[in-house]
Amino acid sequence: MTTTETPDTLQRILDYSSRADPYPLYAELRRTPVARQEDGSYVISTYRELMDILHNPHLSSDVRNLSRPMAAAEGRATPSFINLDPPEHDRLRRMTMRHFGPPHTPGLVTSLEGDLTATVSGLIDGFAGKEEVDIVDDFAYPFPVTVICHLLGVPREDEPQFHVWVNAIIDSIDYDPKTDPKEKLDKGTQASKDLNQYLGGLLEQRHGRAGDDLLSRLANDDGPDGRMTDAEIVSTAHTLLIAGHETTVNLITNGMLTLLRHPQVLQRLRNEPGLVVPLVEELLRYEPPVHIIPWRAAYSDITVADTTIPKGSQIMLMLASGSRDPNRFHDPDRFAPDRRDNQHLGFGSGIHLCFGGPLARRETQIALTQLVHRLDRPRLVADPPPYRRSPILRGPIHLPVEQSDGPHPHGSQGH
Template sequence: MRAHTPKEPGLEDIDPAADPYAAYAALRAKGPVHRVPVVPAGGDSWLVVTHEAVRRALTDPRLRNDIRYSAAWETDGGHAVGRNMLQSDPPQHTRLRRLVAGHFTPGRIAGLRPRIEAVARELLAELPEQGTADLVSGYALPLPVTVICEVLGVPVADRTAFHTWSNELVMPTSEEAAAGSADALTGYLTELIAEKTRAPDDSLLAALAAAAADTSAGPLPEPGAGGLTSEELLGMAFLLLVAGHETTVNLISATLHSLLTHPDQLARLRADPSLTGGAVEESLRYNSPVHAGAFRFAAEPLNLAGTHIDAGDAVLVSLAAASLDPLAFPDPDRFDITRRPRGHLGFGHGPHHCLGAPLARAEATIALRLLLDRYSSLTFATDPTDLVWRTSTLLRGLKELPLRLGRPGGRDSTGPPA
């Protein structure tokens, strides 16, 4: 069972860095929709926390992703890089998604599995056989970064800088740092797109650049057309690169954390590796790397689960809270890798369901299986209560995950035989 704080939090106590799950449970008990402050963005938003209400909100066409429907909108502001699928609604969203959907089908991802496995094995070979290592920086991070950068065509020498900018944007440390990263990433992607246009290769980014260069569809292509505006191309590159690894880093490390804090489940997985996919699905439900979907804005007055929402109001759907709703999942605070958590919302729902879900699932299951194959012993190298969770309005993930590693027949640096 997940340990909760004894104090029931009020609306003002929602703190994803401390104990978001206790806050979600308290909010669900009071109702499906609540008015809450948004930190650090400022202002208020409606927060949707029950499974049924979240599913409805994610498919309600009156709730739009385009920030221009916000009553507070003056400029696109923030630190957006171009315009992307998360910021658009049908028919624009439909057209943008169709351009890349074919590259992330289960069949296409199956073709990537050998390369994902090769990258994972290379990273594991660089870790010590015994001793301690940070599994975030040494494994959970470089695996998805390498894969998505290879798919998009980001040069090896640029990947560290790219991740630094990306991480600052999704989990900002300050307004100034986020703005600086947005400027740097915009400049970098603009130059990279220009290079792919001048000298096309077999990368996805080169294919998208070619679509943008095709002006036959006009400056604003109709749904189903093959074109992209220059701003949409920039936004597409940004979204695929950032979303293509940030959440998977958190998924891999959170799954390891959940298994290590539930040793009975780890033992069950070691005894039956066929449960690896189930462990990842349960982790998506139990300890979701994405705590909320992108902000939505009411295009007109509406009633959402009994709550009146004014036109222009911001609405935030809590995927993590919905996936822990006891009305949808019996005994939701129990981590059980044999559970079949159908309907969990770790990848969202509706038109904006995560395009990269097949890739994230493949990377996480491969990473977990090969890690457990290599090490017969994995334990925390520090008190798990001292681990730092980095948070933003939308994401939550471990900053570091120092583990003590053991191999068959070996002896780690601080413990008994593995």
Template sequence: MSVRPEESRCPFSGDEPVVPAQYVTSPGFDPHAAAARLRERGPVHPIDFPAGSADHAYVVVDHASVMRGFGDPDISKTLEAAPAWFREQTVRSSSVLASNMLLADPPEHTRLRKLVSRAFLPRRMELLRPRVQEITDDLIDAFPETGEFDLLEAFALPLPMMVICAFLGVPYADRDRFIDWGRVLSQDPGQEGEAALERKRVNDQVEEYFTDVLAQRRARPREDLLGDLVRAADEDDMFTDEELVSTAIFLVIAGHKTTANLVGNGVWSLLRHPGQLELLRANPELTDSAIEEFLRYEGSVDRGTLRTTARDLTLGGQAVPEGSFVHLSVSAANRDPAVFDDPDRFDITRSPNRHMTFGHGPHFCAGAPLARLEGRIAFETLLRRVPDLACTVPPETLPWVADSSISRGLERLPVRIVGKRPRAGAA
């Protein structure tokens, strides 16, 4: 669902004794003021999310505690550490998500991460660069010469989907079902009724689809990431087909949604700060620094993925019982004044920039090199080829997607352009 402009500020005022679930499920246009009020009261607060877990769920809003949460071995990523009811509902409705590195602790996490870590090595990213550049230019070629359109639909959303499909070796023609699967599987796994039935339907479709793809790769090997995963599994005898399928759909979802948000949120931030936009146009060498600020200022994720405590512990001065959910508010950590000077200022030259958008420690995002590569090419090319880009409505009135996913992004980004430059090297 989306948040209407009149509802676009976080519904939490910061004055309630217990944080409502909307703080994480519907962050809206401006969750940062609410996070700041929370942080002034303390770094860790109880929250009723998933529903019914008010006494055993906490949100973490300061940089130091979020960093600790990412690396503390007593804060577990496994379903086994979660309450039994949550574990049973998750496995029943979406077991396809239960066998990848996202829901594992070392040493199991270390084993599963090997499936994908070599895919994102710098050398492989450089080999992928020409294809990302080609996709980016093709999408811009399809823009109207002059006119209005939705930049999310025309650019931010298709770019990472086309890249991840090419990288994995799955048909871009199947993009609609990938998007639908990602939408459903990104919802709260604790949902019941029709929502749970829909998750189970999608779960079965994903298993069938990728089981068929794995069989095809074994029959006709190809040089793509899925082919590499199959070879690694068969040669090392370290991975099951269930783990391969789970890893494949995880890569599709993670490789598309968060990078689309990086591009959309980054353009939105530049359009709200025309001085920074002109600075970046005049100094394209600042692109890498700008991307880090996009990730900090309006990051593509709002919070970390599932974590529960494996034992009783104290976090940020708050007693947190064993089996409690721990929601690491990345967006709040990225605006912590204890770490970032004038944190509400958008500054593409900011240095240092120790944002937490890609996580920290053993669960640092394996796909960060690909996201940064796509972001670099997307912004360099867009700003060079489209010299006049403007939002057709006040940017602060735009709706933000609000679901129980960890990601955070716009629903649409209506823009107007006046003229386009040819792609590099074109006659």
């Protein structure tokens, strides 16, 4: 069934006033699984239909297949593999994965375990003497940034520089020419160019020099698929630098907020360390870091839920709505870390399943485990906390938390 009766619901979801709790609006949206908007785009909000479209070979991730150009994509450099279709997507993803995970680098995440734990411990040690900490600024942001800089070979001391660019790029993702000033788009486009130029400078230093970081490996590797061009390496590094920390910041912060709202689960995690694995999966369903894939394109006419989406149409995928679909998940608005058969959409699905998912999972497992063990009677200062502007990458911009006596010594298991 298709209708044009839901534009108001979508606009309310995108409006900042709904950021703290968009879930009741997602329920409204799900009444029409495939909803045509006034501008000719389509919104898909139910689990079954999202899975159908994510696995449909006629769905394109390449903005060039849209019949109506998107302003937010204009002026951008070589697209990353996440914005390409097979066979180019498959080739570039395969070449990157050689250095990032199985089968060629199967022990990458495991090998980082000690560094991840030490980084988390050091950040929590920094809470000493503070009655109030900001889980975002003091912990959830610096942790994954440190990790992704190490993996890529980006100097950690350059973070203040690329932080400004990343913020501008993220801010421009949901640019709407009808409501947003052109300056927002221009800032994002310029920031993207500046970040690419910066990464290109780092890449130049890597040619002909062996190293363990990803930039060095990509610059000097001749695998079965040959070697990436410099432009391809820069676009890949651009994506990994942003995606490698922005989504994890949200996942850790949403996780701590959820635990503080569910103190009985927080206490369980203190007593049952193994609970963290299913708990993080439930977080990815219940409070995911990515709520919306703002656009996909139809290669050709696609039929979803008896609705024909014409070739070239923009398609918006409401992943967080699908993960709360009562036709797929029992009691979906309840946070249930023991939930079984939890095939959430927190990392998407299909050929574009989140590249860094295994690392983000482990970072979040370690972060939440240590936070609940070492913080002394943590309490939310504000609920809801202030949120980021973006409805796409959704999470608190700050999460102030009070603690009684500072963090417990490293290794303490709490009360």
